[in-house]
Amino acid sequence: MRRFANARVLLVSLVACGSPPPTCGAEPNAPDTNLVFRGATIYDGTGAKPAKGDVHIKGDKIAAVGMVGKVEGAREVNADGLAMCPGFIDLHTHCDPGLTGKTGKFNKNYVAQGCTLAVTGNCGSGPVDVGAFFKKLEEGGVGTNVIHLAPHNGIRAEVMKNANRPPTADELKRMEQLTDRAMRDGAWGLSTGLIYNPGTYSKTDEIVALAKVAARHGGLYASHIRNEGGGLLGAIEEALTIGKESGCRVHVSHIKASGKSAWGKSSDAIALIEAARTKGAEVTADQYPYVASSTSLRATLVPAKYREGTEKEYVARLDDPRTGPKIKADIEKDLGGRDGGKRIQIARYAGNPKWQGKNLTTIAEGEKKEPIDIVLEIERNGGAQVVNFGMTEEDVRLYMKQPWVATASDGGVQAPGATVPHPRSYGTFPRKIGLYAVEEKIVPVEFAVRSSTGLPADILKLTDRGYLKPGHFADVVVFDPKAFRDTATFEKPHQYAAGLKWVLVNGHPAIKDGEYQEVLGGRVLRHR
Secondary structure, X not given: OEEOOOOOOOOOOOOOOOOOOOOXXXXXXXXXXXXXXXXXXXXXXXXXXXEEEEEEEEOOEEXXXXXXXXXXXXXXXXXXXXXXXEOEEEOOOOOHHHHOOOOHHHOXXXXXXXXXXXXXXXXXXXXXXXXXXXXXXXXXXXXXXXXXXXXXXXXXXXXXXXXXXXXXXXXXXXXXHHHHHHHHOOOOEEEEEOOOOOHHHOOXXXXXXXXXXXXXXXXXXXXXXXXXXXXXXXXXXXXXXXXHHHOOEEEEOXXXXXXXXXXXXXXXXXXXXXXXXXXXXXXXXXXXXXXXXXXXXXXXXXXXXXXXXXXXXXXXXXXXXXXXXXXXXXXXXXXXXXXXXXOEEEEEOOOOHHHOOOEXXXXXXXXXXXXXXXXXXXXXXXXXXXXXXXXXXXXXXXXXXXXXXXXXXXXXXXXXXXXXXXXXXXXXXXXXXXXXXXXXXXXXHHHHHHHHOHHHHHHHOOOOOOOOOOOOEOOEEEEOOOOOEOOOOOOOOOOXXXXXXXXXXXXXXXXXXXXXXXXXXXXXXXXX
């Protein structure tokens, strides 16, 4: 293992901060931290081989990286045998609703897997009034840093409700104004969720128009693309078109090949993106390292053409003598490609919590009904969140190896309870690093760390986070490579990761000597 060349050089001065507020300058919650980690195995976020060395944290910044001499007043931490890297940046979360809660604001399940920055507003969903959302976070405090995207579904719903039609000229202008306001208030780009209502009813030209607004502000376009199954390649083509016509850089959210009709298409999807990148397009993606996804039962099984209008209108449609049988037939056809319902597990259903953690086939057998009957019962009673086992390990691993694919959870704020959510909200980063890199050696550890740190920082165009560099903010993770693992499972997801020793958020110890600290060290990061 290489060592830093600047042996015995004391690096105590901070580099001048050259990025605009609020990610530089005096901060109201800057800590009095003064720590020197000695003899750590340092993964700096660049993807370079690790180096043995020291790291000095002073206040909310990284003061020195290398061979650090004696620092007066500093606590020294023996990090021999431990790995040290930048805090993990999760490009794709649905933490928005949880972060404004009394306990959810600590974002413990993310801190406890080493995440120090969560991007919200994904899949086109989340607060449209970005200024009000940021104000609420700052007033209540937050456990991780937060970046927000302008959500297309929310913007469209505010203007058009759940209408299945193109916008009028006036409606499009209003959506452009809402997007512009979101960007001026500090959003980092535009997000879409093109399988969800009402964004699923939008055409490409509508999205291009809104992405142009984001592009004028230097924002990115992040998309849950229109189809992740048999139509995967066409959906990626649409995202590339939107990027080309709008001037936005493109980011494909939670890239996958979902459903039997898509298995093996990951190589074609990669080739498509590589070709665009070769021609100069800025295209990236993120991925969670699991073979199952999670979303609503409705978005999973009910075609979009039946989901327009109000909830009351939707439920009435299920029992309509003409439309109802068509809906039932379409759902049954989809269930056939999911082993009759065995691949769909209920994560959260208020109508019958006993069904949580069971698949549709098992539930149907217990109720002496058919899986389609269970689906329709759930839909008539408000719907459910599900876990969908629709991917192959081969596709997951192939995407994982791409240098432009970041690690991201697609999870949300969680606390132990009776629900049975996807384990990604607890285990994404330790699974990628601990299981796939350390244990199975699918990718090198330094590659896995970069996918969680420097790469997402580069995608966001962050200039002062994502790397272990003097002058960068002290978002830092220290873990034991032998023990850093996800413990959350699909059967028992509410379990925190093992092997974390320290997590610093802007210099605040959120995990200290292996123990979680209830602190609100995070900040809202506004795009300028």
